[in-house]
Amino acid sequence: MNQKKSDPNNKIAAENRKARFSYEVLDTVEAGIVLTGTEVKSLRQGHANIQESYASVEGGEFWLINSYLPEYLQGNRFNHEPRRRRKLLLNKREMARMSQSVDREGMTMVPLKIYFNDQGRAKLLLAIARGKKLHDKRETEKQRDWNREKGRLLKERG
Numbered sequence: 518m519n520q521k522k523s524d525p526n527n528k529i530a531a532e533n534r535k536a537r538f539s540y541e542v543l544d545t546v547e548a549g550i551v552l553t554g555t556e557v558k559s560l561r562q563g564h565a566n567i568q569e570s571y572a573s574v575e576g577g578e579f580w581l582i583n584s585y586l587p588e589y590l591q592g593n594r595f596n597h598e599p600r601r602r603r604k605l606l607l608n609k610r611e612m613a614r615m616s617q618s619v620d621r622e623g624m625t626m627v628p629l630k631i632y633f634n635d636q637g638r639a640k641l642l643l644a645i646a647r648g649k650k651l652h653d654k655r656e657t658e659k660q661r662d663w664n665r666e667k668g669r670l671l672k673e674r675g
Contacts, residue, residue, distance in 0.1 A: 527633065529630055529631070530565055531584075533570075536627045536628075536644065536646070539648065540625065540644070540646035540647065541647045541653070543645050544618075544645045545642055546611050546615065546644075546645075547640050547643075548642075549605070549606035555589040556589075557639060558591075559588065559589040564586075566585040567631060570585075570628055571627060571628070572643055574612075574615075574619065579604070579607055579626075580603065585599055605641060618645045623647075624645050624647055625648060626645060628641055628642070628643055
């Protein structure tokens with residue numbers, strides 16, 4: 518999707534920074550998440566973690582697995598399980614395209630970030646990605662270092 522990074526209304530609740538280093542992102546999709554009330558309040562506090570999480574298809578439905586949303590302290594007995602599976606909401610066309618990529622081409626569905634959109638709803642930016650080999654990761658790091666060094670040299674000149 519065409520996600521604007523500079524949009525101040527989209528508050529990022531959790532981000533998976535290692536995903537772009539470990540995976541080659543081919544396509545992204547915005548998905549809704551089914552959350553309980555205490556999960557939303559916990560997300561708004563910004564302590565969520567999606568580093569080790571992934572999405573999978575089970576029974577024709579998409580699930581976010583192994584994401585960590587800490588318990589909401591004021592939730593008391595209505596609190597939620599921190600590592601429970603959360604259902605993802607996608608339209609049929611997106612579901613078909615993503616499950617086809619995973620089944621046929623051996624891709625992986627990796628969550629990139631959880632954020633709140635303009636209406637205040639929690640959304641997940643889900644990527645179809647291919648895992649990078651070790652030499653690809655080294656190449657990415659070399660390229661990043663070179664761009665950083667090039668920026669320093671140009672800054673010194675000007």
